[in-house]
Amino acid sequence: MKKRFFSFAMAVSMLCLLTLTSCSAAEAPVSDRSSGAEPLAADITRAASFSDVPADAWYAEAIAYCQRNGIMSGTSAAAFEPEGSLTRAMLAAVLYRMSGSPAVSAPPAFPDTATGAWYSDAVAWAAGNRVVSGYGGGTFGVNDLTTREQAIAILWRYAGTPESGTAADVSDAAAVSAWAQAAVRWADANGLLEGMTENRQLAPKTNIKRGEIAFMLYHYLDGAASSQPGPAAGGKTLVAYFSATNTTRPLAEYAADILDADLYEIVPEVPYTDADLAYYTGGRADREQNDPAARPAISRSVENMAGCDTVFLGYPIWHGQAPRIVSTFLESYDFTGKTIIPFCTSHSSGIGSSDTNLHTLAGGADWIAGRRFAGGTDRSTMENWINSLDLPGQAAALDAVTTATGKAGFNFETKSVALNSGYEMPINGLGTYSLHGETCVNAVKSALSNGVRLIDTASAYGNEREVGQAVREAMEELGLQREEIFVITKIYPGSEMANPEQAIQACLDRLDLGYVDMMLLHHPDRNDVKAYQAMEEFVEAGTIRSLGLSNWYVKELEEFLPQVNITPALVQNEIHPYYQENDVIPYIQDLGIVVQGWYPLGGRGHTAELLGDETISGIARAHGVSSAQAILRWNLQKGVAVIPGSGNPDHIRENTELYDFELTETEMARINALDRNEKHDWY
Ligand code: NAP
Numbered sequence: 001m002k003k004r005f006f007s008f009a010m011a012v013s014m015l016c017l018l019t020l021t022s023c024s025a026a027e028a029p030v031s032d033r034s035s036g037a038e039p040l041a042a043d044i045t046r047a048a049s050f051s052d053v054p055a056d057a058w059y060a061e062a063i064a065y066c067q068r069n070g071i072m073s074g075t076s077a078a079a080f081e082p083e084g085s086l087t088r089a090m091l092a093a094v095l096y097r098m099s100g101s102p103a104v105s106a107p108p109a110f111p112d113t114a115t116g117a118w119y120s121d122a123v124a125w126a127a128g129n130r131v132v133s134g135y136g137g138g139t140f141g142v143n144d145l146t147t148r149e150q151a152i153a154i155l156w157r158y159a160g161t162p163e164s165g166t167a168a169d170v171s172d173a174a175a176v177s178a179w180a181q182a183a184v185r186w187a188d189a190n191g192l193l194e195g196m197t198e199n200r201q202l203a204p205k206t207n208i209k210r211g212e213i214a215f216m217l218y219h220y221l222d223g224a225a226s227s228q229p230g231p232a233a234g235g236k237t238l239v240a241y242f243s244a245t246n247t248t249r250p251l252a253e254y255a256a257d258i259l260d261a262d263l264y265e266i267v268p269e270v271p272y273t274d275a276d277l278a279y280y281t282g283g284r285a286d287r288e289q290n291d292p293a294a295r296p297a298i299s300r301s302v303e304n305m306a307g308c309d310t311v312f313l314g315y316p317i318w319h320g321q322a323p324r325i326v327s328t329f330l331e332s333y334d335f336t337g338k339t340i341i342p343f344c345t346s347h348s349s350g351i352g353s354s355d356t357n358l359h360t361l362a363g364g365a366d367w368i369a370g371r372r373f374a375g376g377t378d379r380s381t382m383e384n385w386i387n388s389l390d391l392p393g394q395a396a397a398l399d400a401v402t403t404a405t406g407k408a409g410f411n412f413e414t415k416s417v418a419l420n421s422g423y424e425m426p427i428n429g430l431g432t433y434s435l436h437g438e439t440c441v442n443a444v445k446s447a448l449s450n451g452v453r454l455i456d457t458a459s460a461y462g463n464e465r466e467v468g469q470a471v472r473e474a475m476e477e478l479g480l481q482r483e484e485i486f487v488i489t490k491i492y493p494g495s496e497m498a499n500p501e502q503a504i505q506a507c508l509d510r511l512d513l514g515y516v517d518m519m520l521l522h523h524p525d526r527n528d529v530k531a532y533q534a535m536e537e538f539v540e541a542g543t544i545r546s547l548g549l550s551n552w553y554v555k556e557l558e559e560f561l562p563q564v565n566i567t568p569a570l571v572q573n574e575i576h577p578y579y580q581e582n583d584v585i586p587y588i589q590d591l592g593i594v595v596q597g598w599y600p601l602g603g604r605g606h607t608a609e610l611l612g613d614e615t616i617s618g619i620a621r622a623h624g625v626s627s628a629q630a631i632l633r634w635n636l637q638k639g640v641a642v643i644p645g646s647g648n649p650d651h652i653r654e655n656t657e658l659y660d661f662e663l664t665e666t667e668m669a670r671i672n673a674l675d676r677n678e679k680h681d682w683y
Pocket of ligand 1 (some may be wrong): 430433456522549598599603607611626629644
């Protein structure tokens with residue numbers, strides 16, 4: 001009974017919500033994920049091996065998902081106890097694991113919690129982040145069983161208390177406690193209640209069962225893992241594979257990831273033992289391969305094959321042919337009108353007649369000639385092959401990708417964005433904070449010679465003279481025109497904003513470039529409106545082209561914008577995977593203002609942690625790029641312009657190479673899930 005409840009965008013935004021503050025900006029973040037958390041790296045196709053979870057049970061897939069992703073385990077090696085209940089401490093532990101089990105600094109402060117107990121960190125985390133609060137005389141209720149409405153409210157708070165205006169479609173909505181009403185509306189609107197609302201009755205005070213929790217968590221998290229549209233326009237792509245010895249499996253996983261496709265493993269009803277697989281022993285594999293009519297049974301089927309347009313089919317080569325179970329698979333469905341692309345793994349044999357023989361079993365399908373891969377083939381080889389295929393609807397899919405990556409009007413071909421001021425601004429540049437003297441001149445010239453066309457400086461950095469000198473020298477040496485280079489500078493609070501005309505003119509004089517492309521107010525200040533109005537006059541005079549703000553957030557913008565004439569073209573704020581500003585960015589972008597991130601790599605003192613983050617470096621490895629490049633690309637795909645700082649020519653060049661790869665939506669979601677609301681500077 002698998003149902004796709006969420007659009008991918010919805011699931012991603014929910015994941016973003018996991019990281020938002022629960023009620024107001026002043027509250028603690030809901031979630032504080034460690035770098036190891038990868039709640040979306042799911043393979044939902046392998047069923048949990050619990051004796052009390054029948055393969056066709058309505059919760060089987062959800063339990064398999066939770067088990068595979070380390071969210072919930074069995075109550076013993078053999079049992080899951082789907083009908084069993086869950087204490088409040090157990091539920092806190094489940095959500096804590098989903099958050100990546102972040103470090104907790106203090107023990108829980110409830111009279112009924114023990115320091116050092118198995119639940120201590122989870123309860124402290126849940127209480128500290130307002131996911132689960134104490135109740136009844138200040139206790140936590142460690143051993144109290146969790147009711148359905150409590151569990152729903154807890155997950156809702158974990159999700160950042162999202163709004164849902166729709167009334168819940170349950171007959172006993174009136175029985176839901178007032179504090180859980182909004183949560184139940186939200187859960188119902190998102191299909192999370194389907195495992196527990198037989199006859200539309202929620203029975204909110206009933207204790208929730210483990211199978212019900214698994215179902216709810218699965219459908220809460222699953223959207224990002226598997227509901228994206230595949231490359232075929234209007235339909236989905238499925239990667240189906242058979243892998244008895246794990247040789248084909250990684251390639252299938254690469255393909256599913258590259259294609260954002262669903263993954264389905266062809267699992268034999270009777271697993272193959274080592275003896276079965278031993279060649280030329282007269283064993284099971286030998287016998288099946290010698291018998292063209294052999295059709296080993298498959299343990300579970302693809303749900304909604306009708307909704308798939310394109311099927312990639314992976315298998316090993318056994319005695320020159322696909323294992324007979326692949327024939328079983330092809331004969332189990334009607335592939336008429338679908339496109340099938342086979343691929344196989346083999347050390348020596350080609351795909352050869354396995355391809356043509358399988359084709360005959362899927363008569364109505366549009367069959368694209370497949371390819372053999374050696375075991376251990378890497379992801380990029382797989383990606384190149386997939387990109388080379390002439391799949392139906394691929395052009396439309398590529399258009400969709402372009403739209404997705406072109407968020408906030410970013411043009412990845414020209415590497416620029418059109419500002420509301422009418423000027424074009426490059427979307428990647430060089431930050432020059434802390435670069436001085438010759439280091440600064442060399443860094444700026446190195447950047448310009450590597451194609452960087454945006455330089456960010458500030459009066460406070462004390463290096464505008466060096467930046468101006470480097471730009472002039474580079475124009476001369478590289479034959480660049482002034483219009484080809486975009487220079488941003490900033491004036492500072494205090495005396496500069498108190499005497500803005502003088503401060504602005506001083507920037508122009510130090511830079512000595514004729515005009516400045518953009519000037520920002522570095523921070524809010526009591527004279528910021530006055531300073532901005534002075535900048536507006538310089539725009540009139542033509543010596544500043546565009547205006548912007550730095551370190552302005554929602555509240556500050558709400559107050560500031562009505563007081564000025566020229567809408568800022570840019571807001572430059574701290575943004576990196578550990579501090580994502582997912583609530584602020586869309587607000588600014590919706591105003592038609594471009595967002596630019598400072599400290600994109602976390603800022604000095606923090607880069608090692610970010611660049612070494614397992615999730616980021618894993619994603620980077622998958623694309624054959626550096627962690628820095630993966631982070632910068634993540635920013636660009638979110639519609640955030642980047643200005644990494646560097647005095648190292650190799651890094652400067654590396655930081656420009658951001659346009660030959662693309663993060664998948666799953667990878668974007670995995671980096672989004674790293675948000676810790678962890679600011680690396682005070683402003
Ligand atoms: P950052 O870009 O997050 O990190 C800079 C650090 O990363 C440097 O130590 C640099 O070392 C290293 N790095 C750069 N590229 C790398 C790569 N490819 N691989 C490994 N390490 C790499 O921090 P930031 O420079 O402080 O911030 C970026 C820019 O934002 C600043 O330069 C400034 O222009 C702007 N900013 C604005 C504000 C504001 O309030 N508006 C505040 C802070 C910063 P190497 O030199 O060795 O490459």
